[in-house]
Amino acid sequence: MAIKIKIKKGDKVRVISGSNKGSEGEVISIKKDTNKAIVEGVNVVKKHNKPSAQSPQGGISEMEAPIDISNLSLITPDGKTTRVGFRMDEGTKVRYSKKTNEVI
Secondary structure: OOOOOOOOOOEEEEEOOOOOOOOOEEEEEEOOOEEEEEOOOEEEEEEEEEEOOOOOOEEEEEEEEOOHHHHHHHEEOOOOEEEEEEEEEEEEEEEEOOOOOEEO
């Protein structure tokens, strides 16, 4: 079952649980079908590559692996984590910080 994803591409987030707890970064992409996000500099894994036409040498490369959306929390401009809510503001639907009550 898909949950409502309240984090968008480009948001600054902090990991709130798991082995990368406390890490911060910017969301690079969201995978809606699996409820996961790729965050810059978080959950970095090493991938072994076979030699190919693009990389004749092959070798080991580092890349960010997806992390579950439930383990991420949005960061306010003053550096605190917050939950995200939706409300109508002058006829348009906007996201807002539930902690500071300001529009994101």
